Amino acid sequence: MSNPVALDITGMHCAGCARKVERTLNELSSLETAEVNIALNRATIRPANAKGIQDAINAIDGLGYKVQPQSYEFVVEGMHCASCVSKVEHAAADLSGVLKVSVNLATGKVYIEALESLFDQTELRNSIKALGYSLASTSAPSPENDIKEHKKPWLQSGYLLLAAIVLCIPLVSPMLGLVHPFPALEQFLLALPIQAVLGYRFYRGSYHALKSGYANMDVLVALGTSAAFFYSLYHWLAGSGGGLYFESSALVMTLISLGKWFEERAKRKTASALDALLSLKPQKARVWKEDSWSELAIAEVQQGDRIQVRPGETIPVDGKVIKGESELDEALITGESEPQLRSSGDKVITGSMNGSGTLEIEAIALGKDTALSKIIHLVEQAQAGKAPVQQLVDRVSAIFVPAVLAIAFITLITWLTLGYDFEPALLAAVSVLVIACPCALGLATPAALLAGTGVAARQGILIRDLNVLEAAQKIDWVFFDKTGTLTRGQPTVTETYFKDEHALAATAALQSSSEHPLAKAFVTYAADQQIKATGIESFKARAGKGVEGIYQGQTIMAGSQSWFKELSIRIPEDARLQALTQRPGSLVHVAMNQQWVGSYVLEDQARDDSAGAIKALHERQLKTGLLSGDRNPVVESLAFELSIDNAKGELLPADKVSVIKEAQSQGLHIAMVGDGINDAPALAQADIGIAMGSGTDVARESAAITLIRPQPALVAAALEICRLTRNKIKQNLFWAFIFNIIGIPLAAFGLLSPAIAGAAMACSSVIVLTNALLLQRWKARN
Structure with missing residues (x-):
C-alpha cells in the first residue's frame, strides 16, 4: 500500500460536504483509499498510481472546493537566461508534491505551490545544485505566520457578521415590541445585504453541491432562508397583504453564520496542540561558516554543521552538545515539566527552549528527520484518521440532508392537506430545514479526536x-x-568469572558489536578494566538467546543458560559459579569453540x-x-x-x-x-x-x-486519555443527535419559529466543539 498524502481543503462547511468529497475520491480508480476529516478540513488519500494525487485535486475542484497548497519562495543564484528558467522550472515541477512552479529571471526567484506533506526542501536544494545553480536563501512562511494566515478569512467573516448584526437590530426590534414595524421597503433593504452578501457562501456551496448530485448543509440553509425571503418579496411586490418574513430570513442567516464563525474558532482551538508543535520549528540557525557565526535559513543547514544556541533561543535541529552546559525546557515536545540539564555529549531535540547557558551543538538530524517532525507527523496521521464509530456517523450523514429535505416537503404538504394556510405551512417547513444540523454530527468525532490526541501529545x-x-x-x-x-535499561556488570584474560578480551570484542543494553554494559566494564574490545568477525545476534561471532579464528558466543543447554555446552558446577547464580541479576555465559570459558552478572535497577x-x-x-x-x-x-x-x-x-x-x-x-x-x-x-x-x-x-518519555507511569495515563476521548465522542454524538431528534419534530409541528430553529442549529455545533475542548484541560498523573 502506498504512503498516505494529506490534502488541505477549503470550502467544506459540514458533514455533508465531507461525505460528498470522500465518496467522490473513493470512486477514483487512481486512489486506493480516501478519508475526509471535516474538523481538519483535510483529505488523507493513498494514491494507487502516479495520477492519483492530480486526479484527487481535479475531483475536489470539480465539487466546488479547493485543495490548499503551501506557498514557498526561494532565491536561486546562477540563472542567466530563459533556458536557465526552463531548466529550474522543470526540475522543481518533477519533485514530489509540487503543483505549480513559476520562475522570475529578473528577480532570481522561484515560486512554488506544493503539498506540504510531500514537499521536501532538501530535495529541491539538491535538484537545483545538480543543475549548477544554488539555492541562496528562502522565505518560506513560518508556522506562526501560517497560523495567522489561516485565521484571516474568519477575521474578515467577523466584520461581515458585525455588519449583519447591525442590520438585524432594526428588523428584530419590532418582534421585541421596542418599535413599530418598518415599512416593507425598509425591511427589504435591511435584509437584502444579509441575504446576498452573507448568504453568498451558502448559495455558492449549494450550486456546486447540486451540480455534483449531492445535497449538503448549504442547500438546507439556502433553501430555507430563500423561501422566507422570496415569499416575503412576492407578497410585497404583489401587494397581496400577506405576511412579511424578511426578519426571519435575515436573522436565520445571521445566527447560522455566527454559529459557523464560533465553530471555526473552536476548531482552531481543538487543533491548538498541533499548532503549538508547529510553532516550535525554528526558521533560522546560527552556524559556524568560514571562521565566523552566520545566521542561515534552517533549510540551508547541513548535517554535521556546528550551531550556536544562545540563552532563551530554541534548539533548531536534533544534535549533540559539543560545548557548553544549560538546562533545556522540553515540555511541549516530551511533556516533561522539569528542565533537563544538557552538557557535552548529550543529545538535544528540535524545539527545546534553551535556558541560561550558551550551547554549541553538532547537527545530527534535519527537517523531516528530526524527532519533532516525526512527532508532528504521527499526530497529524492520528488526527486525520477516523475512529471506528465514525463509520456509523458516515452512513447517517450520507442520508441526513436528503431525509431532512423529504421531511420538510412532507411537513409542507401535510399542513396544507390539513387545511392550514400556506404561510404557517411554509414557516414549519423552513424551520425543519434550518434546525437540521449535519455539522454537529460531522464534527462530533473528529473534534474529540483532535482535542484528545492533541492533549495526549502535549503530555508525551x-x-x-x-x-x-x-x-x-x-x-x-x-x-x-x-x-x-x-x-532503567542501564545495567552494570557486578561480578565476573573468567578462565583467563584472553576469554575476557574475546567477550569484550563480541559484545562491542551489539547494540543491546546488556552488551553495552559489558563494553563499559571492559573499558574500565582497560581491555581492548576489537577484532570480532561474522557477528550474529540470536533473538532472545544471545550473540556469536569469530574472534582470532575461534567461535565465541555469549548468552543465556537455556541457549547453552540447547547447544549442549556444559557449564561447570563449581562453588564460585553457583554463587553467581544466586545474585539478583542477569547471568550471561560465554563459550569459545563450544567450551565454557566464563560467566558474568549484570544488574539493572527499577525506574523511579x-x-x-x-x-x-x-x-x-x-x-x-x-x-x-x-x-x-x-x-x-x-x-x-x-x-x-x-x-x-x-x-x-x-x-x-x-x-x-x-x-x-x-x-x-x-x-x-x-x-x-x-x-x-x-x-x-x-x-x-x-x-x-x-x-x-x-x-x-x-x-x-x-x-515519548520512557516513564511507565504514562501507561495508565495513555489508557485514561483513550477512555476520555472515546467518552467525549459518545457525548458529542448524543448532543448532535438530540438536537435533531427533538428539534425536527418540534419544527414540523410548528412549535419553533425559523429564527429559534436557526439559533438552535448554530448552538448545536458550538456545544459539540466546546465539549471537545474540555479535554484540553486533562493532565497525565505521574
Whole structure:
C-alpha cells in the first residue's frame, strides 16, 4: 500500500460536504483509499498510481472546493537566461508534491505551490545544485505566520457578521415590541445585504453541491432562508397583504453564520496542540561558516554543521552538545515539566527552549528527520484518521440532508392537506430545514479526536492507531517487558568469572558489536578494566538467546543458560559459579569453540516511577504481568519488588506472543508495553501495543501508542486519555443527535419559529466543539 498524502481543503462547511468529497475520491480508480476529516478540513488519500494525487485535486475542484497548497519562495543564484528558467522550472515541477512552479529571471526567484506533506526542501536544494545553480536563501512562511494566515478569512467573516448584526437590530426590534414595524421597503433593504452578501457562501456551496448530485448543509440553509425571503418579496411586490418574513430570513442567516464563525474558532482551538508543535520549528540557525557565526535559513543547514544556541533561543535541529552546559525546557515536545540539564555529549531535540547557558551543538538530524517532525507527523496521521464509530456517523450523514429535505416537503404538504394556510405551512417547513444540523454530527468525532490526541501529545503520549480508543475500554491485563521498560535499561556488570584474560578480551570484542543494553554494559566494564574490545568477525545476534561471532579464528558466543543447554555446552558446577547464580541479576555465559570459558552478572535497577505505575494500574482494577527473557529468579525478584501480579522469565519473543495469545483465547484483552526489537511481535499481537519512546524504531512501529518519555507511569495515563476521548465522542454524538431528534419534530409541528430553529442549529455545533475542548484541560498523573 502506498504512503498516505494529506490534502488541505477549503470550502467544506459540514458533514455533508465531507461525505460528498470522500465518496467522490473513493470512486477514483487512481486512489486506493480516501478519508475526509471535516474538523481538519483535510483529505488523507493513498494514491494507487502516479495520477492519483492530480486526479484527487481535479475531483475536489470539480465539487466546488479547493485543495490548499503551501506557498514557498526561494532565491536561486546562477540563472542567466530563459533556458536557465526552463531548466529550474522543470526540475522543481518533477519533485514530489509540487503543483505549480513559476520562475522570475529578473528577480532570481522561484515560486512554488506544493503539498506540504510531500514537499521536501532538501530535495529541491539538491535538484537545483545538480543543475549548477544554488539555492541562496528562502522565505518560506513560518508556522506562526501560517497560523495567522489561516485565521484571516474568519477575521474578515467577523466584520461581515458585525455588519449583519447591525442590520438585524432594526428588523428584530419590532418582534421585541421596542418599535413599530418598518415599512416593507425598509425591511427589504435591511435584509437584502444579509441575504446576498452573507448568504453568498451558502448559495455558492449549494450550486456546486447540486451540480455534483449531492445535497449538503448549504442547500438546507439556502433553501430555507430563500423561501422566507422570496415569499416575503412576492407578497410585497404583489401587494397581496400577506405576511412579511424578511426578519426571519435575515436573522436565520445571521445566527447560522455566527454559529459557523464560533465553530471555526473552536476548531482552531481543538487543533491548538498541533499548532503549538508547529510553532516550535525554528526558521533560522546560527552556524559556524568560514571562521565566523552566520545566521542561515534552517533549510540551508547541513548535517554535521556546528550551531550556536544562545540563552532563551530554541534548539533548531536534533544534535549533540559539543560545548557548553544549560538546562533545556522540553515540555511541549516530551511533556516533561522539569528542565533537563544538557552538557557535552548529550543529545538535544528540535524545539527545546534553551535556558541560561550558551550551547554549541553538532547537527545530527534535519527537517523531516528530526524527532519533532516525526512527532508532528504521527499526530497529524492520528488526527486525520477516523475512529471506528465514525463509520456509523458516515452512513447517517450520507442520508441526513436528503431525509431532512423529504421531511420538510412532507411537513409542507401535510399542513396544507390539513387545511392550514400556506404561510404557517411554509414557516414549519423552513424551520425543519434550518434546525437540521449535519455539522454537529460531522464534527462530533473528529473534534474529540483532535482535542484528545492533541492533549495526549502535549503530555508525551502519541496515539498512532485510533482503534485503541475502543480497545482501551476492554483491557484486563497489562504486560510489561523488563529491561528498558520497567528498569532503567542501564545495567552494570557486578561480578565476573573468567578462565583467563584472553576469554575476557574475546567477550569484550563480541559484545562491542551489539547494540543491546546488556552488551553495552559489558563494553563499559571492559573499558574500565582497560581491555581492548576489537577484532570480532561474522557477528550474529540470536533473538532472545544471545550473540556469536569469530574472534582470532575461534567461535565465541555469549548468552543465556537455556541457549547453552540447547547447544549442549556444559557449564561447570563449581562453588564460585553457583554463587553467581544466586545474585539478583542477569547471568550471561560465554563459550569459545563450544567450551565454557566464563560467566558474568549484570544488574539493572527499577525506574523511579515503576512501582507507582503498577499501583496506578491496580487502582484502575487492571492486572499486571511481567514477560522477560531474563532468568526466572531475576524476573520474580523485580515482580515482587513492584507488586506485579504475574511474572514469567526465560521467554523467547515467540514465547511472549504465545502467553498473550493464550490469555486472549480465554477472552481477556491485553495491553503490552515494551521497548526492544524482541518485543515487536508481542506488541503487534496485543490488543494494544505501547512502546517506550527510548526504545527501537521496530518497537515503535509495531505499537499503537508511543510514550515519548520512557516513564511507565504514562501507561495508565495513555489508557485514561483513550477512555476520555472515546467518552467525549459518545457525548458529542448524543448532543448532535438530540438536537435533531427533538428539534425536527418540534419544527414540523410548528412549535419553533425559523429564527429559534436557526439559533438552535448554530448552538448545536458550538456545544459539540466546546465539549471537545474540555479535554484540553486533562493532565497525565505521574
